[in-house]
Amino acid sequence: MRDLKYKIxxxxxxxxxxxWENNIYYVQASNDFFDLIEEGGFPREDIIKAFDDLELKVVRERGYGSHNFVYILEELFRQFTKRSKNPLDRQRLEEIIRRFKAHPVNKPNLFEQVIETLKYLNHxxxxxxxxxxxxxxxEGKIIRAGVADLVEKYFILPEKNDRAYLKLIEENGWKPEETCxxxxxxxxxxxxxLRAGMYAIYIPYTDTWKLDDEPIEDENGKLLVVERFSDLKNIF
Ligand SMILES: [Mg+2]
Structure with missing residues (x-):
């Protein structure tokens, strides 16, 4: 795929x-929350199961975002409190939520050379x-990260599924074979x-959210895998 540079x-x-890092904040808050409920005498696997079930339901019904995650923690805390013989530590829950809520408000922690790479590519x-x-x-994260001016436009959608990609291609007049x-x-x-006919570059991340993960289906040889963001400079 050496000619990708000229096709795209x-x-x-x-x-x-x-x-930038994102899921790590969710993982940290979930683990702290599991510790808290486990100390109330519940088996960790039960807590994780309850969490996974509710998360799936909430994502389907309410969508993504940190507010919905906080709702899950509060709702589960309420449910486990009802079942617990001893009171669970409400103050610790609030501390977990307070720490978690800081992440979308703070400047995102960009991966190495993101700005330099975007500056290189946007020429x-x-x-x-x-x-x-x-x-x-x-939008807040995009602006605070300092990347808003490095792109022509940003699209923020409730879901990134097949329909969303096809619509985007059509509305913007992009040719899928010229889009990566x-x-x-x-x-x-x-x-x-890939299903929309575009090229794709996969940068695996150790802490990808499990609801965002699945096996990759590359049937047309349009996939590249790189280790880090700055590797894009070697492709384009
Ligand atoms: Mg992502």
């Missing part, structure tokens, strides 16, 4: 866990960001982009 006109970037390509989640929260998606999520970035 627009590059679209996922944001969370592609440009030759049309760059875009495509992220899913709650609009204001995602870059991201960490097989489910939201790589597979739907």
């Amino acid at each position: 006109k627009q590059i679209i970037f996922d944001a969370d866990d592609t440009l 030759h390509y049309h760059l875009f960001i495509l992220t899913k989640g709650e609009y204001n929260e995602q 998606m870059v991201g960490n999520s097989p489910k939201s970035d790589i597979n739907p982009a």
Whole structure:
């Protein structure tokens, strides 16, 4: 795929866990929460099961975003408190939530050389960001990360599925074979982009959210895998 450099006109970037760390805050808060409930005498696997079930339901019904995650913690705390013989530590729950809530408000922790790489790429390509989640929260992160001016436009959608990619291609007049998606999520970035006929560059991340993970299906040889974001400079 040496000629990718000349074929591609627009590059679209996922944001969370592609440009900056994100899921790590969710993992940390979940683990702290599991510790807290476990100390109330509940088996950890039961807590994790209850968490996974509710998370799936909430994502389907309410979508993504940190508010919905906080709702899950509060709701589970309420449910386990009802079942617990001893009172659970409400103050610790509030502390976990307080720490978690700081992450979308603070400047995102960008991966190495993201800014330099975007600056390099935007000389030759049309760059875009495509992220899913709650609009204001995602926009805030894009702006505070300092990447808003390095792309032509950012798209914040409730979901990144096949329909979303096809609509984006059509509305923007992009040719899929001239378009490349870059991201960490097989489910939201790589597979739907490949199915839409685009090229895709997968940058695996150790802590990809399990609801964003699935096996990659590259049937047309349009997938590249790189280790880090700055490797894009060697492709384009
Ligand atoms: Mg991502």
